[in-house]
Amino acid sequence: MDMQPAVGRGLPVVSYEQLFEHYKDKIFSFAWKILRSKTDTEEAVQETFLKLYVNFERLDPAGSVSSLIFTTTKNICIDMLRKRKTKLTLSHPMMNHEGWENQVAEASRPEDALILKETSEHVLAAIDKLPKAYRLMVYQRYVLDMSMEEIVEMNQVKMNTVKSRLKRGRDLLRKHLDKG
16 A cells, blocks of 8 residues: 555644554553453454554545544444443442542442433433544543643643633533533
8 A cells, every 4th residue: 555644633644554653552542441341342442453554544634634534433332331231330430530439339329320320421421422523532531530741641732722622611510510
C-alpha cells in the first residue's frame, strides 16, 4: 500500500507505520483500563488499527488524529463489552473512580446497592450527552481514572486545554445531572 501522509494536531506529517508506532502502547493501555482482559485488549487494539488502516487516506488533516484513535478504541471496547454481555456495573473496573464499589460492598441493604448502581448508570449516560470536545476527557479522567498528564499525552494537547475542558465538562455534566 502506498502510504499517504496524514496530519494531526501536534503531529508532523506521518505515515501509517509512524502512527502505529506512536500510538500502539497508549491504545493498549487505554483499552486495558476498560476491558481488563489481555485477549480482548489485544483484539481491540488490532481492530482499532485495522479501521485506521482502512480509512487512512480519509483522515482529516485539520482534525485531531489522537482524538479519533482514542474515540474509535473506546467505541470498540464498549461494543466488546456489549457482545460479551457485560454490563457496566459497580464492580466493573471503570466504576472504581468514585469509590462506588466500596460503597456497594458496605451497603447494608440491597436497596442502597441498587440506588448506587442506578446513579453510576445515570452518570455514564450524562457523560455520553456531553459535547464531543469535553466527553472524551471527562470520560478519561473520571471513569478511567487517568491522570491529567496521561490525558495530555493521549490527546496531544496542552495541560491548560485539558484543565479548561474538564472544568467546562464538569459544569455541563452537573447541569445534565441536575435535570435528570
